[in-house]
């Protein structure tokens with residue numbers, strides 16, 4: 001089997017018949033051809049005579065397989081057939097369309113790969129015949145895995161095989177496509193090639209396989225698969241496999257199956273899940289989910305664990321925060337928005353790990369065959385019982401044992417247990433030991449506080465989870481209104497509960513109709529190129545802020561840029577989070593509480609009644625606790641206060657409202673302009689006359705005061721001279737700043753700056769220094785200075801406005 005596509009070159013490396021003796025080249029060739037024809041004739045005959053229901057078929061050697069396939073199986077240590085292989089391979093070898101259903105880990109991959117190889121062998125397929133078989137997988141991880149198994153068992157065939165899953169340039173893949181006989185692909189990427197790669201011919205296709213067929217046929221892939229099938233020839237064999245196979249007639253019609261054989265290997269089984277799988281569930285309130293998970297990990301450090309969440313955002317947040325808390329078990333995370341190389345590396349690291357915990361989305365829920373997984377934890381309730389079955393199927397594979405635990409929110413318990421019962425899933429309730437319970441809320445809070453990026457992830461995790469619950473179709477299980485959103489936000493270490501807002505529009509309809517898996521892996525598969533649904537318009541011109549906003553989770557500012565973009569249509573659709581597209585947004589809690597009050601028309605913000613915000617078709621209930629918290633925050637309360645009106649100061653320093661030009665009509669109504677002008681001039685003249693009078697009186701008063709003060713001072717000096725006890729300036733010495741600080745600040749008394757009121761006199765000893773001087777005082781000061789000599793006087797050139805000015809001024813004086 002030659003491997004090509006995205007993996008390696010397309011050169012043939014088949015080993016079959018290589019060591020046979022070669023007497024003469026031409027002779028040997030014709031002999032070989034003849035023998036080959038004889039063998040093939042016999043093989044076809046054996047297949048025709050094969051009884052597909054024969055109880056004698058137990059091993060691969062009991063099947064009429066070509067030597068290349070048989071030896072490949074032997075070399076890969078596959079000998080005994082599993083139930084589904086025993087039932088499906090004979091029917092497929094005989095050319096039937098097959099709908100295969102069997103439990104997880106029961107060997108469905110070989111059940112379709114063996115017929116694929118045989119089909120092309122029987123048709124004597126060569127590289128010049130083009131594409132003979134197409135195998136479609138819903139995820140890249142599964143496609144890679146199928147490709148690896150194909151390489152193993154097909155090692156002795158001469159076919160070329162390729163992997164088409166994206167993650168590489170389309171051109172690079174396209175160059176090799178034409179040479180491939182077997183392709184393993186994801187739907188979106190394959191469709192891209194069929195639409196865009198010139199000369200890629202699929203008209204000869206012999207066999208089409210859909211692994212996880214129910215998933216590929218459901219809404220997430222509907223349009224891609226339908227378009228893809230349109231390119232394929234109608235005359236072909238089709239094989240569909242899944243652990244949760246449906247016989248939906250509409251699906252069969254879409255794929256134009258001809259009298260398909262339904263193979264259900266475990267139809268009569270008591271349970272839909274492997275018998276060696278032990279399943280249990282824990283009822284854990286949403287607000288305690290992470291505590292429970294943390295406790296679980298801490299008590300299972302020597303295990304290999306997969307933890308499923310409903311969204312990549314949840315995966316990222318839990319991974320990043322638990323990593324900081326160092327649980328003592330290696331942590332990995334996997335979701336659809338990671339780069340292809342990272343996804344491959346994480347998958348292979350987890351495969352080869354002995355112990356470790358992988359946080360993952362449903363991107364690895366189906367088909368992926370991680371060896372020796374001990375536990376599957378479903379931290380978020382799956383959207384339906386089928387998803388549950390696939391998730392738990394990552395453990396207890398083939399003949400190994402495994403355990404699975406489902407976390408259920410109290411509101412989900414009854415409804416989901418009913419769904420599991422309907423699907424024949426046996427599960428028992430367990431409780432967490434009291435001594436193992438530990439709240440990690442505070443630690444998360446502190447990590448969120450330290451890292452804005454982590455906090456951002458927490459908010460996103462909150463939104464993506466609540467959104468997924470809101471969108472669930474099965475309202476008997478998922479009861480959005482019963483969720484403790486505040487508690488959940490707190491458990492993620494968030495300081496407040498992000499407000500959830502539902503946008504109106506077509507997209508909501510689409511999201512609502514789609515299943516949760518379709519949403520999460522649909523968006524994931526976009527980045528993977530798997531879904532092929534949502535592609536950014538590359539030609540669209542985007543602003544700097546839009547580009548910044550798209551760089552989510554890279555730094556704290558990305559959210560800031562998104563805010564800048566505002567609410568206009570274009571920007572909004574770009575700035576919303578990739579898999580939160582057009583749906584929910586974080587808003588400040590306070591704003592809405594305020595709006596809420598306004599909407600409710602209440603004057604009493606302390607009411608303890610829960611509040612209800614209308615959100616499109618739904619309601620968000622905000623309880624009284626949040627409101628009380630809100631009222632304690634002064635900053636937030638500012639929002640409730642009157643914002644005030646704008647004032648401007650005129651030349652005299654008087655505040656007055658901002659002048660606004662009067663409307664022309666209003667002005668005309670007041671009368672003729674000439675009369676108004678005269679009235680205005682008269683009023684202003686009167687005002688000026690009044691002001692003039694007041695000024696004159698004030699000046700007169702000041703002059704009189706001045707005279708009186710001068711007289712009083714002269715009287716005082718005469719008395720002091722008489723007593724020989726004159727107060728000297730600067731006697732205190734020391735730090736002039738200290739002195740200045742002890743003085744009254746200019747204007748404090750509202751008077752003329754003297755710091756004195758009429759008639760008041762400080763006692764002579766306390767009056768160490770006055771710092772304002774009027775003209776007469778200044779003259780007097782100078783006179784005294786001359787008289788005493790050598791004494792320093794602090795001169796105040798200007799009236800300082802405040803203490804800083806005084807200090808600066810004093811410092812300047814000191815330098816002098």
Ligand SMILES: Nc1ncnc2c1ncn2[C@@H]1O[C@H](COP(=O)(O)OP(=O)(O)OP(=O)(O)O)[C@@H](O)[C@H]1O
Pocket residue numbers: 077078079080081082085102103104105106107108109110242243366367368369393397398
């Ligand atoms: N005949 C066989 N003998 C031994 N091991 C086998 C045989 N067939 C399959 N296996 C092993 O069983 C495991 C599960 O096989 P496979 O991945 O094909 O299961 P599946 O039915 O496709 O599971 P899922 O439903 O999860 O996709 C693999 O590790 C595979 O190697």
